[in-house]
Each structure stands twice: as C-alpha cells, then as structure tokens.
Amino acid sequence: MENKARRSPSLTFRVLFLASLWAAVALVVIAVVISTLYRQSAEKSFRDLLRAQLYNVINTVSAGENTRLAGTPQLGDLRFFQPQSGWYWIVEPIGGALEGEALTSSSLGTGSIPIPDTDSIPFDTRYERFYTTVDSFGNEVEVVETEVVLDDEGRTARFRVVGNRDVLEQDIDDFSGSLYLALLGFGIGSLLLNAAAILIGLRPLDRARKALEKIRAGESEQLDGEFPREILPLASEVNALIDSNRRIVERARMQVGNLAHSLKTPIAVLLNESRLIPAPQGELVKTQADAMQSQVQSYLNRARIAAQRESVLARTEAQPVLERLVRVMRRLNAERQFPLSVDPPGLVLAMEQQDIEETVGNLLENAARYARTSVSVKAYAAPADMRGSDDARRSWIVIEVEDDGPGLEPDQIREAMKRGKRLDESKPGTGLGLSIVSEIASEYQGTFGLSRGPRGGLLARLVLPAVTKDVA
Known part of the structure; x- marks a missing residue:
C-alpha cells in the first residue's frame, strides 16, 4: 500500500506537467x-x-x-x-x-x-x-x-x-532570433503564472487533505473549513460517511461491552464457587473461569480502544509510564536488574496509558519470570524499516523488553503466541498475556513480535503509534 501511494502521481504534478507541455507545444x-x-x-x-x-x-x-x-x-x-x-x-x-x-x-x-x-x-x-x-x-x-x-x-x-x-x-535569422527570445521569455512567464494559478486553484484540495489527516490523527472529528462549490459536496459526503461509521462502531462497541458486562457477574460467581469445590475439580473450574475473565476483559479493552480511536486520539508520554512499571518490577524482583533507556526523551505514544501498562506490564512479567539476572527495557523512535503500518507518514515508537534467560526457539515462539498456550505449566499464568499484548498492538495498528535477543534470551518488540506533532 505504501509503495502504491508512492507510485501514485500527484494531481498537482499532472496538471502542471500537462499545462507546461501544452504551453511548450503551443509556443x-x-x-x-x-x-x-x-x-x-x-x-x-x-x-x-x-x-x-x-x-x-x-x-x-x-x-x-x-x-x-x-x-x-x-x-x-x-x-x-x-x-x-x-x-x-x-x-x-x-x-x-x-x-x-x-x-x-x-x-x-x-x-x-x-x-x-x-x-x-x-x-x-x-x-x-x-x-x-x-x-x-x-x-x-x-x-x-x-x-x-x-x-x-x-x-x-x-x-x-x-x-x-x-x-x-x-x-529572417535576426527576426527569428528576436521572436524565439521573446517567446522564451513569454513562455517562462506563462509557466510561472500557470504554476501559481494551479497551485492556488488546488489549495482547497490541500486543505481537504490536511483536514482528513487531522481526522486520522484524532485532532478533529469531521472535515472543517471553507471549501469551494466543487469540493463542498465531497466534504459533505465524507462528513456523512464519518458520522455513519461512528454510529456503527459505537453500536458495535456497546453491544460487545454489554455482552462482556453481562458475563462478568456469572464469571465472578464461578470464581467464588470454585474455591468451595475440592481439588482438582475446583482448580480446573478456577483456571477456566480465570481464562474467561481474561477474555472478557480483553474484549472490553478492544471495545474501549475502538471507541477512543474513533473520537480523540489518546496521548501518553512513554518515559513516566515505563519508569513506573520498571519501579514496580524492581520491588517485586529485587534480585534482578531492570535497566531502562528512552531515546530521545519526551516520546509520546498515541495510546491510552492503561493499554501501555497492560502490554508492557505483561512483557515485563514474562521476562522477569525467566530472566537470570536482568531485564532491559528500551524505547526509541522507529526507523523506516520497522513501521507497523502501510502509512509512511505516521510516526512510530519501538519498545523492546529483553531478558537474559534461556530464550525460545522459533517453533516455541509460534506456540507461545497462540491464545491460552503455556510452554511452562510449572509457572503460574493463563497463557493469555502475549495474546493480549498482540491484540492491543493490532488494535492500534502496530506490531508485536518475539525473537532471540543479542544476550541469548527472549526479545519482545512492540512497534506502537506515536503522536504526530506536525500534520502535513
């Protein structure tokens, strides 16, 4: 999609090229x-x-x-x-x-x-x-x-x-020389005036494009501004489409939210009753109820993410959230080190703080569970080859969590990414953590992946959207 957008010719370029070509041929x-x-x-x-x-x-x-x-x-x-x-x-x-x-x-x-x-x-x-x-x-x-x-x-x-x-x-030569010189000056002047007229004439389209980018960036909810008669019907149709999509998303979100809320009480009852059932049946019921509760919470989160993404784009500064998570992990795992690096300082994620805490928190818990001595956390601006979307104009931030544990083989990584799959049954958990991380990243149009890190342990990499400071 990105390559297609790059290959797509500019309307301004096409009009300028055709006008210039016609003027040159005419002259x-x-x-x-x-x-x-x-x-x-x-x-x-x-x-x-x-x-x-x-x-x-x-x-x-x-x-x-x-x-x-x-x-x-x-x-x-x-x-x-x-x-x-x-x-x-x-x-x-x-x-x-x-x-x-x-x-x-x-x-x-x-x-x-x-x-x-x-x-x-x-x-x-x-x-x-x-x-x-x-x-x-x-x-x-x-x-x-x-x-x-x-x-x-x-x-x-x-x-x-x-x-x-x-x-x-x-x-004849003298006359032709004077004629060609005069026409050359006239042609250059005409091309400049043509270019100025075309650029001024197409400026409303540029305003419409910027208004659309503000909608995509969450800075506006509809196409605002004064447009000429030729573009006004298009702007009205786009606003009507945005309103229609917003109502559809809101209705779907409400239905998912209602369903999830209706399940929370029965699940809570099951969890309470599972404590009264003798093992191993009680443990089995509790495990399954925990899994259902995690899934319900996951869908609630997805509904909330969809809702906020359709309105105003969330903004959360990365460093304070990561410092708070690392501080908690240091208290819970005093025997391990948790070095943190944010470069450059002041990175702002286009996400809700709760979603950042849930994704990075899950990764830190998994890393601390298998690390020998340390878990490193890095956040930096994503280079061009690490972007999580086909839209090359958006900005992205990479968050990496790496431990120095035994790591995973490629086939083990594929298994770990499956919902509810646990590679080590001896350690507590539902097997939903990595799946939830992947889903949240996907909801924000980002990416999540696992690989073997430079220290031999597991490297978890999140590519998440950043706030675009200057909307082109």
Whole structure:
C-alpha cells in the first residue's frame, strides 16, 4: 500500500506537467508559424524590391541609333557598385536586331550568372520569372528576369536584376532570433503564472487533505473549513460517511461491552464457587473461569480502544509510564536488574496509558519470570524499516523488553503466541498475556513480535503509534 501511494502521481504534478507541455507545444507551433509567415512575407518583399529595381533598369536602357544598347542605370544602391557583392543588373540583346555586348553593373565585373532555360523555369503571366542560383563568386542570389521590346522595330533585350539572398536570410535569422527570445521569455512567464494559478486553484484540495489527516490523527472529528462549490459536496459526503461509521462502531462497541458486562457477574460467581469445590475439580473450574475473565476483559479493552480511536486520539508520554512499571518490577524482583533507556526523551505514544501498562506490564512479567539476572527495557523512535503500518507518514515508537534467560526457539515462539498456550505449566499464568499484548498492538495498528535477543534470551518488540506533532 505504501509503495502504491508512492507510485501514485500527484494531481498537482499532472496538471502542471500537462499545462507546461501544452504551453511548450503551443509556443513551438506559434514560433514555427510566425517564422514561416515572416519568411514568406520577407521573400515577397525581397522579390518586390528586385522587381522595382528591374523596372528602373528597363526605364533607363534603350536601343541606340547604332543598334547598340544604351543607358546608364542609377539604382541608388551602392551594392550595385561593390565588386562581387551579389547585387547586379544585366541587360542582354536578343536576336540580330541589336548588336554589341551586354550592359552590366560594375559589381559583376568579369563574373557570370548561370541562367536556367525557360523550359525548366518558364515566364509567368506577367512575363517574369524568378529563380535562385549561385554566381561565379559563390554568392547565393535571387534573379528576376524579363524580356522587353525596346522600339517599334522589334529590337528586344533581356533584363535581369540580381539580389544577394544573404541579406534576406540574415533578416529572417535576426527576426527569428528576436521572436524565439521573446517567446522564451513569454513562455517562462506563462509557466510561472500557470504554476501559481494551479497551485492556488488546488489549495482547497490541500486543505481537504490536511483536514482528513487531522481526522486520522484524532485532532478533529469531521472535515472543517471553507471549501469551494466543487469540493463542498465531497466534504459533505465524507462528513456523512464519518458520522455513519461512528454510529456503527459505537453500536458495535456497546453491544460487545454489554455482552462482556453481562458475563462478568456469572464469571465472578464461578470464581467464588470454585474455591468451595475440592481439588482438582475446583482448580480446573478456577483456571477456566480465570481464562474467561481474561477474555472478557480483553474484549472490553478492544471495545474501549475502538471507541477512543474513533473520537480523540489518546496521548501518553512513554518515559513516566515505563519508569513506573520498571519501579514496580524492581520491588517485586529485587534480585534482578531492570535497566531502562528512552531515546530521545519526551516520546509520546498515541495510546491510552492503561493499554501501555497492560502490554508492557505483561512483557515485563514474562521476562522477569525467566530472566537470570536482568531485564532491559528500551524505547526509541522507529526507523523506516520497522513501521507497523502501510502509512509512511505516521510516526512510530519501538519498545523492546529483553531478558537474559534461556530464550525460545522459533517453533516455541509460534506456540507461545497462540491464545491460552503455556510452554511452562510449572509457572503460574493463563497463557493469555502475549495474546493480549498482540491484540492491543493490532488494535492500534502496530506490531508485536518475539525473537532471540543479542544476550541469548527472549526479545519482545512492540512497534506502537506515536503522536504526530506536525500534520502535513
């Protein structure tokens, strides 16, 4: 159960994770969409710029009287004058009507531009075509091309304006970098605000959890506090369930208590009458009556434990009770030592004082009966591997009673734990002591076990609930 609770994912974590994942995916999609749209817009603007420069070249070039191309385009851009810049204009004569060489910008120099044929990249409806190529200087360039009839005699020239795509890519990269940085800051801010909103929104659930833990710890009898409309029905149902369970437990406790009380008087009569019956019949009747009385008392104790556990959790400081028990045992067994250790001081058990006295007292009586020289008693906070419940959030205290007697073998330990079983018939007792100890520990959701101690004697270990000082 503990492992299952640890593996169970947190609702807060799941909501935060899903919200963060959605925000991250949304921001990535937004970044890709905006970058794509900006690239499309930038490429269109770049082509519009080249088209405008193309029209400027067309307006400044004509067919001269000597059948040669004439004109000196001034595009107002210094890049068309810088050698190998990737920004060029070219005017070539077509057919035999024009003679002479092509006109080119000074930036092209002796370089050249690879020209694809019109079959692979045809002219559009405006009789223009755009294509990307690499000039002889290694620049990736965008080319806009058209053909224009210069005069009435049909003399035609092919016009090209070339722009360096590095400018376009640099502009897109700058924009993308700024966009990603802005979205990153926005995303981090959104995640923080999301986390704050989720944590604040789920705070009522945390209050409900703390209220439930207070009920479990015995500090409250119902879910108290103000809850939002979404949680209020749940809180009301839980309170109704707690009330119903309390009534059921109370009714069962009363029935067990009534039955046990109704048996006490007949048992007392049997005990009195057994004294008048000659042995061995009288002794047999007395022994059985004692056993019945112990069992009745045991069920009364269990009913009382169930009742107090359903209301307010009992609190008993361990050290004063243990010191009082040890003091009594020292008086009754002056020939034996009873060292006591409580570490750390101030341990508080979540039990009734009467139940602590009955459990530890039984263990001390058994240990003193078989010990040679000493019986040690230790109380300490339980480590993680000694907890008596699946609820890892609860605190536990270990009480160990060890004697230096002959001890018991594993099969003898199993027999000793059985109700009414006595391994040594020569010593007084009903054989119910260890069984009662086990039952009381179980009622408090703790554990009880026997083993061979380091000194060779019997080691009895109780793991009992402690008072949790801070309810998480």
